Amino acid sequence: MIEYASQPHYLVAVDCIVFGFDGESLKLLLVKRGLEPEINKWSLIGGFVGPEESTDDAANRVLKKNTGLDGIYLEQFKVYGQPNRDPIERILSVAYFALIDINKYSAQLNNDFQAEWFPVNEKPELIFDHNTMVSDARKRLRYKAALHPILFELLPKKFTLPQLQTLFEEVNDTKMDTGNFNRKMNSTGLLVRLDEKDKSSSKKGAYYFKLNHKKYRSDFHLVLNLMPNLRLDI
Amino acid sequence: MIEYASQPHYLVAVDCIVFGFDGESLKLLLVKRGLEPEINKWSLIGGFVGPEESTDDAANRVLKKNTGLDGIYLEQFKVYGQPNRDPIERILSVAYFALIDINKYSAQLNNDFQAEWFPVNEKPELIFDHNTMVSDARKRLRYKAALHPILFELLPKKFTLPQLQTLFEEVNDTKMDTGNFNRKMNSTGLLVRLDEKDKSSSKKGAYYFKLNHKKYRSDFHLVLNLMPNLRLDI
DNA sequence: GCAAAAGTGTTAGATCTACACCCATGC
DNA sequence: GCATGGGTGTAGATCTAACACTTTTGC
Structure with a gap:
């Protein structure tokens, strides 16, 4: 026993x-x-x-x-x-x-x-x-x-689309098409564009965005297709 | 210390x-x-x-x-x-x-x-x-x-598409469209159709399939889109 | 004006969804 | 011949990938 x-x-x-x-x-x-x-x-x-x-x-x-x-x-x-x-x-x-x-x-x-x-x-x-x-x-x-949109946890309150794209590229160790990336991100409804621009890294400047927290919480478990040609080890 | x-x-x-x-x-x-x-x-x-x-x-x-x-x-x-x-x-x-x-x-x-x-x-x-x-x-x-195609681990060597669909439906607690399901499964290249049919549950009979093990191993980590409108808790 | 980064538009092709339709066969 | 489950076809909507194009502004 x-x-x-x-x-x-x-x-x-x-x-x-x-x-x-x-x-x-x-x-x-x-x-x-x-x-x-x-x-x-x-x-x-x-x-x-x-x-x-x-x-x-x-x-x-x-x-x-x-x-x-x-x-x-x-x-x-x-x-x-x-x-x-x-x-x-x-x-x-x-x-x-x-x-x-x-x-x-x-x-x-x-x-x-x-x-x-x-x-x-x-x-x-x-x-x-x-x-x-x-x-x-x-x-x-x-x-x-x-x-899932967890990478927003790594970002400050205000962030730009180029920053977000860089983050995705870092995590996935790849390069992404800017046009397609922006369109996809904007279509999730997770982003709210602010009036302010970040001019630190370009002359034109990039709009700041903030996270739509309500949407983030409600859609967190919705599976998005954030990366093309996905191959995952685990 | x-x-x-x-x-x-x-x-x-x-x-x-x-x-x-x-x-x-x-x-x-x-x-x-x-x-x-x-x-x-x-x-x-x-x-x-x-x-x-x-x-x-x-x-x-x-x-x-x-x-x-x-x-x-x-x-x-x-x-x-x-x-x-x-x-x-x-x-x-x-x-x-x-x-x-x-x-x-x-x-x-x-x-x-x-x-x-x-x-x-x-x-x-x-x-x-x-x-x-x-x-x-x-x-x-x-x-x-x-x-990922892990559900094949639950199936016997020979299985039919209707069985496979039932399994997916059980696991996801939902109903799926047969036409779309068959097309999707066949397009993965994971299935090999046998000549034999299973007539136990219909007059026409359903073809038996077996798993393409080589493809299964090589593509296991490829992320497939096996379920529409996915919302996942974890 | 030009360079550089941001962001938009376009288009062909792939995929998805819903649903209609044919197929094979036992009764 | 008809009911039944198996399987295919199709059309419109949607999504995707690639890439050309426009915008803004500091220099």
């Missing part, structure tokens, strides 16, 4: 792949690890799951501690459960990806914690299986972003 | 939502639970994760034990990590959904284990949060099946 008491118990952690976007490239928030083994090496933001909290709670707590932010877009995407993924002791890690508005929060991040933003294609080597986690998270982000 | 030793350890389990299809309705494989608490109540197939195995290994082992089958289509989809989900002690559960060909394996299942197939809409109440798991698994199956 199987009983609970005779079964092995394990450490359980959460790790967060935190994405940001600075208008040019997709970025990743990494921290210098604060405990042995591999102390002071780059790692994902993570921590152990406490006895009174769910894994979601733990991920939010860890993010809050490292970024000062509440209410971040957070999505659990995979458990890493290989018995030997940590050299000291078995730890199961529940991985989350997080999307944050980099502009809003960068000041706090860089001062209060040993956190640093890296362009996603120029990240340092990470500890353990964190490199795999990042790779998996990028795939998952790509998948979700092709079907 | 945080150290591993001072952190809490938890039980970790896997639970499998096993789907089957008998040609008419989508089914769920459930077992009578074999340990306290809630012994002899209906539950998902599950078990504790052993010290030397990954969670994937554990899911495969548990499935093998309960179904006699190797090489089942298996996909991890969520961790259930609420601290109080089990009344005795905290257990984190890694949930997998599995797709199996019901015809091939039903004999073994029903004899050797206390396993039973239930139509997915007529399942009994399950223990703990297993009802939520089933509901989440159905959503995830729906999502994936709308974009």
Whole structure:
């Protein structure tokens, strides 16, 4: 007869792949690890799951501690459960990806914690299986972003169509046709054009848009066809 | 300074939502639970994760034990990590959904284990949060099946277009236009028509098809548009 | 005026949807 | 011959991809 008491118990952690976007490239928030083994090496933001909290709670707590932010877009995407993924002791890690508005929060991040933003294609080597986690998270982000408008979570309140297109191109590692992109975005009803223009990157200037939050909430689960020729790994 | 030793350890389990299809309705494989608490109540197939195995290994082992089958289509989809989900002690559960060909394996299942197939809409109440798991698994199956040809995993070697359509309709809880469905399926290149017909459900008979395995493997990650007007929860 | 980025228009082709219509066969 | 489920055809609407074109404005 199987009983609970005779079964092995394990450490359980959460790790967060935190994405940001600075208008040019997709970025990743990494921290210098604060405990042995591999102390002071780059790692994902993570921590152990406490006895009174769910894994979601733990991920939010860890993010809050490292970024000062509440209410971040957070999505659990995979458990890493290989018995030997940590050299000291078995730890199961529940991985989350997080999307944050980099502009809003960068000041706090860089001062209060040993956190640093890296362009996603120029990240340092990470500890353990964190490199795999990042790779998996990028795939998952790509998948979700092709079907749902989650990338708006990465943008500031005001943004331009060229910025939005760059973001899509970064996430999908591809180039898109501007005409078709604009038409598609405008047809979703998710964008509200403002009168103001951003002239920082062109003479003509690009209109600022804001998100139609009502439409965003109501149509979030509607599957859009945001990327042509979609081929997705996961 | 945080150290591993001072952190809490938890039980970790896997639970499998096993789907089957008998040609008419989508089914769920459930077992009578074999340990306290809630012994002899209906539950998902599950078990504790052993010290030397990954969670994937554990899911495969548990499935093998309960179904006699190797090489089942298996996909991890969520961790259930609420601290109080089990009344005795905290257990984190890694949930997998599995797709199996019901015809091939039903004999073994029903004899050797206390396993039973239930139509997915007529399942009994399950223990703990297993009802939520089933509901989440159905959503995830729906999502994936709308974009990738995974439902073939549920079908026998030979199947007809009407059967396939019924399966899609069951999974998505909707009705589809036969003409459009057939055209779409044939255009994927995934089907190979056989000479034989199934006359069991009509006078004219429906051609049997088999899966083009090569195409299935090569195009698996290509995102198809298998369902119109898609709205997906997860 | 010219260069450069933003944004609009156009067009051929593909796909989608709804629905009408033929097919094969057991009774 | 007719009912029944299987399967095909078709026309209009919609969507797509590619690319040419216009707009704006700092220099």
